[in-house]
Amino acid sequence: MNLLQINTSIRGEQSHSSHLATLLTEKLQAAYPDSELIKRDLAQSAPPLLDGAALGVLFTPAEQRDAEQQALAERFDALIDEIQQADRIVLGVPMYNFGIPAQLKAWFDAIARADLTFRYTESGPEGLLRGKKVYLTLTYGGQHSDTPLDTMTPYLQTMLGFLGMTDLTFIHAEGLARSGDVAELALRQAELEIAALEI
Ligand SMILES: Cc1cc2nc3c(=O)[nH]c(=O)nc-3n(C[C@H](O)[C@H](O)[C@H](O)COP(=O)(O)O)c2cc1C
Incomplete structure (x- = not known):
């Protein structure tokens, strides 16, 4: 069992989405004690x-x-290669400026490759990253899920589904920029x- 945790927040140790993603990863590690974990921080790298x-x-x-192009x-x-090897993926995703972080979009652009992660067939596109479960921890300053302002949930469903990842579990934490105890709750x-x- 290979676990891949992908953090995308630019807020490092302060990040709520990464904190929730880590809790999920710890749960997976407890369920699969022999699993191997790779943590990828897209904001750092x-x-x-x-x-x-x-x-x-x-x-x-x-x-x-040439050498530079090959690198x-x-x-x-x-x-x-990393996403192909992963059996369980935990993705921490904050909303920045009404969308996913730019680094996560760059990651999708990097991994969407015809004949490796998807292919076109006579009956339409087919995702090749199958048999994986993806857990997503989405954080928002406002309260947007189930409204047209939540561009993240439908985009992630579409993009991951296009690549063959259809077993998705979403955890949403919203109102994190609101005053009082809304965020804490x-x-x-x-x-x-x-x-x-x-x-
Ligand atoms: C640069 C930036 C842009 C943000 N844009 C939005 C936004 O458009 N909508 C929203 O609901 N929250 C927005 N927020 C609030 C974050 O979604 C919220 O603070 C969330 O906790 C961030 O997750 P993180 O703690 O994992 O970084 C923004 C925060 C930052 C730092």
Whole structure:
């Protein structure tokens, strides 16, 4: 059992989404004591940006790349290898400016690769990252889930589903920028939801 925890908050030790993700990972580790864990912090180590040059490199056969291009291709390939190996994925995702963190978008751009993580068939696209379970801890300063302002939940469902990951468990903690004890209560509620999860 390979576990992959991906933190995407830019707030380091202060991060609520990473804190909740860690609780989930600890629960998975307790359920699968022999599991191997990889923790990837996309804010500390951002994926390469899929710009025009990078796209060109990925479409250049390996034997025609120069050393710099090959090194860049290997950074993309390593992220694909990591997600292919993972059986359980825990994803901590804060809302920044009404969307997912830019680093997480860069990660999706890095791992979406035709014939490796998805393919086109006569009946439409098919995700190749199958048989995985994904747990997501989403944090918001406001209260947006189940409204059109929550761009994160539908996007994550679409993107992960496109890649073949359809077994998704969402934990939402909302109102974390609100005054009074709203934030504290939302965090405690999310922690209780994690504790009650059937892994
Ligand atoms: C740069 C930045 C932008 C933010 N934009 C939004 C936003 O658009 N909507 C929202 O509800 N909360 C927003 N927030 C609040 C965060 O979602 C909230 O603080 C959450 O706890 C962040 O998760 P984290 O603690 O894991 O970083 C923003 C916070 C930061 C730092």
